Amino acid sequence: MNITVFCSAYSLDERYTTPAAEFARLLGEGGHTLVWGGSHAGLMGLLADGVKEAGGRLVGISVDLLAHKSYEGADELVMTRDLAERKGQLLARADAVVVLVGGLGTLDEVTEVLELKKHALHDKPVVVLDTEGFYSGLRTQLQRMDAEGFLPRPLAELITFAATPAEALDHLKEN
Structure with missing residues (x-):
């Protein structure tokens, strides 16, 4: 499965990096492909390293203005x-996703993906x-939007x- 991951390009506290590293390991061990922002920086780099070390494939999608932060070990870099x-x-x-x-x-990425799915x-x-x-x-705000009729589809169908x-990976396998 090609799994696009949106996350920070900043170095973060271990309470955030530990679960991200675990997700990366599970993704790689499952033979999945990480599709991500293509950066070596921060959580993005940690995620890519973990997926690669666990045997997964890497597809980076970067942008010209951030070319200097591109991950050099990607299987494909766009x-x-x-x-x-x-x-x-x-x-x-x-x-x-x-x-x-x-x-x-x-936040910009996830809201756009949800708008398109909506x-x-x-x-x-x-x-x-x-x-x-x-x-x-975010969950509270989305639940309020759902309860007050701002979403044409039930929230559970969107996210x-x-x-x-x-649990995150199990949900993807089920859907």
């Missing part, structure tokens, strides 16, 4: 002109690995929140 094209490629190459902890870029422009599973309750605010790396 350079895009801008962030919009990058997001399109990340989704196009995905069989599923997993969201790890991240900042504004990660309009039935894809039906790929989207799973958030909610490490340390990092996305509890799943997982507590552990194994």
Whole structure:
């Protein structure tokens, strides 16, 4: 399975890196392909290293303005002109999407993927690995949108929140 992962390019505390490393190991051992932002920096680099060490394949989708942060050991590295094209490629190459902890870029990516799914422009599973309750605010906001009629599809059809790396991967295998 080609699994696109959105996550931070910053170095983070071990409470975030440990679950990410576990997810990377499970992904690689399962023979899956990591499709990610193509960076060697921070959580992105840790994820790519872990997948590669565990026998998985790496497809990086980077952007010209971040070429200097490209991961050198990727099996395939695609350079895009801008962030919009990058997001399109990340989704196009995905069989599923997993969201790890991240900042504004990660939030932008996941909301775009959900908006496209809401309009039935894809039906790929989207799973958030909610490490340390990092996305509890997002979950609350999405639940409110669902309860108050802002979503044309039930929230459960758009996104799943997982507590552990194994739970996230299990959900993808089931869908």
